[in-house]
Amino acid sequence: MRVAFLSCFYPFRGGISQFNASLYLELSKTCTVKAFNFKRQYPGFLFPGKTQFVTKDDDAVPIESEAFLDTANPFTYGRTFRAIRDWKPDILIISYWMSYFGPSLGYVARRMKKYCKVISILHNVIPHEPKFFDAPITKYFLSGCTGHVTLCDEVSGDLRKLCPRARETTLFHPVYAHFGERIPREEAEDILGLGHGKKNLLFFGLIREYKGLDILLKAFGQLGEDYQLIVAGEPYGSFVKYEEIIAASPARDRIKLFTKYIKDSEVKIYFSAADLVVLPYRSATQSGISAIANHFDVPMVVTDVGGLRQAVGDSGTGLVAPKADEESIIAEIRKYFADENLRALCTGAIKAEKERLSWGTFGKRLLDFADNFYTKQ
Numbered sequence: 001m002r003v004a005f006l007s008c009f010y011p012f013r014g015g016i017s018q019f020n021a022s023l024y025l026e027l028s029k030t031c032t033v034k035a036f037n038f039k040r041q042y043p044g045f046l047f048p049g050k051t052q053f054v055t056k057d058d059d060a061v062p063i064e065s066e067a068f069l070d071t072a073n074p075f076t077y078g079r080t081f082r083a084i085r086d087w088k089p090d091i092l093i094i095s096y097w098m099s100y101f102g103p104s105l106g107y108v109a110r111r112m113k114k115y116c117k118v119i120s121i122l123h124n125v126i127p128h129e130p131k132f133f134d135a136p137i138t139k140y141f142l143s144g145c146t147g148h149v150t151l152c153d154e155v156s157g158d159l160r161k162l163c164p165r166a167r168e169t170t171l172f173h174p175v176y177a178h179f180g181e182r183i184p185r186e187e188a189e190d191i192l193g194l195g196h197g198k199k200n201l202l203f204f205g206l207i208r209e210y211k212g213l214d215i216l217l218k219a220f221g222q223l224g225e226d227y228q229l230i231v232a233g234e235p236y237g238s239f240v241k242y243e244e245i246i247a248a249s250p251a252r253d254r255i256k257l258f259t260k261y262i263k264d265s266e267v268k269i270y271f272s273a274a275d276l277v278v279l280p281y282r283s284a285t286q287s288g289i290s291a292i293a294n295h296f297d298v299p300m301v302v303t304d305v306g307g308l309r310q311a312v313g314d315s316g317t318g319l320v321a322p323k324a325d326e327e328s329i330i331a332e333i334r335k336y337f338a339d340e341n342l343r344a345l346c347t348g349a350i351k352a353e354k355e356r357l358s359w360g361t362f363g364k365r366l367l368d369f370a371d372n373f374y375t376k377q
Contacts, residue, residue, distance in 0.1 A: 001367070003027055004084050004116075006036045006108060007095035009063040013054040013261070015205075015288040016123060020095055021061040022178060023121075026363040035065035036084055042100070043072050060264050061178055069104055077107040084108065089116050091370050094145070097123035102137035109144030117373050119366070120145045124285050125158035135162060142166060146373050149366055152286040152307025169369045172311070173286050174362045175294045175354050179267040182296055188272035194256060198228040199337055202274035202298070205289050207235040207242070207259070212280035212303070212324050214245055219280070219326040221249040223333065232258040232270045271296035276336055282324045284308050290317075294353050299346035301332045316349035 005024055008017045020035075027033045041052055054060040068080040084092060092112050094105050109118045120142070126134055139162050142148065148168040150156040156170050189196055201220070207213055213231065220229045229251070235242075239259060246252050262270065271277075277293045277300045284306035293300050300318030302308040313320035319336055321328035336342060 001031045001091065002087070002089045003031045003033045004036060004087060004089035004092045005033060005094075006069070006080070006084065006092060006105065007038075008041055009035045009037045009065045010060055011053045011062075012038065012041055013052065013060060016095055016097055017060070018176065018178070018264070019123075019173075019288065021063050022174065022176065022359055023093075023363065023366075024063050025061070026359040027367075030363075031367070034087055034089070035063050036069070036080065037065035037067040038069050038071065039067040039076060040070040040072060054263075069108070071101060071104045074103075074107075077104055080104075081108045081111045084112060085115055091367075092116055092118045093121060093366075094118065095121045095123065096138075096141060098127045099131070099134040099137040102141040106137075106141035106144050109141060111144075113144055113146060117146045117370050118144065119370050120148045121366075122148055122150045122155050122159060125150075125155055125162060138162060147369060149369065152310055154307040154310075155285045158285075167373075169365070171362050171365050171369075172357055173288065173291050174357045174359045176288070176291045177295055177359070179264060179271075179292065179295060181268065182272045183268060185272060188269045191269050192230070192256065192258070192273055194228060194230070194273060198254070199226055200228050200230060200273055200275045201333065202230045202232065202270060202277045203279075204230075204262070204270060204277060204292070205233045205287075207231075207233050207239070208237065210281060210283045212282050213242055215280040215282075215324055215326060216278055216329060217242060217245045217249065217255070219329040219333075220255065221251045222326070222330055223251065225254070227251070227254065227333075229255045230258070230270060230273065231255065232262050234261040235259055267292065268296065271298050274298050276301060276333065277318075278329065278333065279303065279308065280321070280324055280329050281305050281308065286311055291357075293317075294350050294357070297347055297350050299336065299343065299350065301329065301336065303328070315353050317346055317353055319346075 007020045068083050070076040142163050150170045151173045279302045281303050286307040290311050300312050302312045303321050303324040309320050312318040319332040321332045
């Protein structure tokens with residue numbers, strides 16, 4: 001089977017690129033797969049981070065690809081379509097996560113649908129920070145696909161609201177395995193310049209308003225001297241309000257900041273030092289952070305938003321705070337550390353999830369789903 005995969009790949013960095021690389025490698029075990037990459041993912045002025053690309057010393061998976069699509073240049077849309085069509089795939093897979101990509105990916109999908117099955121992988125249907133134009137642009141993309149794969153029930157629900165008759169299936173986010181293995185805890189703490197013997201909380205990932213870092217910082221100020229908070233991730237936007245909260249916090253000396261993009265080669269250091277990952281999100285669909293935490297056997301405290309309860313609470317791999325507020329977050333953190341049996345149950349559940357949420361299972365179920373459709377000729 002010939003599978004074309006249109007999305008961002010190396011040298012683009014970030015969670016979507018990491019997901020695509022892992023799926024590409026899995027599908028390549030049984031199919032002939034070709035990656036069609038972005039020539040330009042975003043114009044520089046639209047990108048809130050420092051760079052869209054991996055650095056030379058990163059350990060990102062170097063997937064071989066051909067770059068055709070410049071999302072800001074409509075003249076490349078037809079060129080991308082023709083390149084994929086001429087390769088003659090049986091299936092075209094497209095990862096989709098925000099409406100900005102709707103016009104370019106929708107153009108390709110709608111034309112390729114005449115030649116092969118077009119399967120979208122929907123990381124989000126409606127973005128975490130929605131705009132008035134999200135729904136119509138996303139509907140344009142969705143209508144060009146044969147079928148859709150979502151990564152949690154929350155996204156599946158968003159899909160049905162926009163396209164009630166869409167043909168879809170939910171395949172949950174697999175566990176990442178390309179970040180390497182844990183290193184000894186004290187070694188990780190030494191690398192990060194942390195003190196030993198404390199309960200280490202980890203906030204990991206891009207820092208954006210909806211992720212609620214301000215909630216966690218305020219909550220942490222009410223925890224005792226035996227706690228330490230690690231904040232690791234690149235700010236998308238101003239970090240000033242967080243700095244003000246930290247400056248006013250009685251626990252400021254126990255808040256350790258690593259406000260930068262965390263390279264793939266560095267991820268294991270932060271998770272090896274952590275006792276508990278905390279995601280105080282105000283909104284969410286699924287989170288790739290949970291896939292990383294499961295890989296490193298680190299339980300989580302999350303808020304009851306989007307697919308986080310399903311991913312963490314229902315699986316038993318962590319605890320769910322009923323609200324995205326300080327009191328709820330504090331209560332669940334204290335509950336976790338107060339009960340040794342609970343901690344053992346969480347780590348045991350993680351081992352079970354790692355077996356269930358493999359890339360092999362995901363890839364097989366995706367191909368089985370695609371087999372249900374006939375190609376329009």
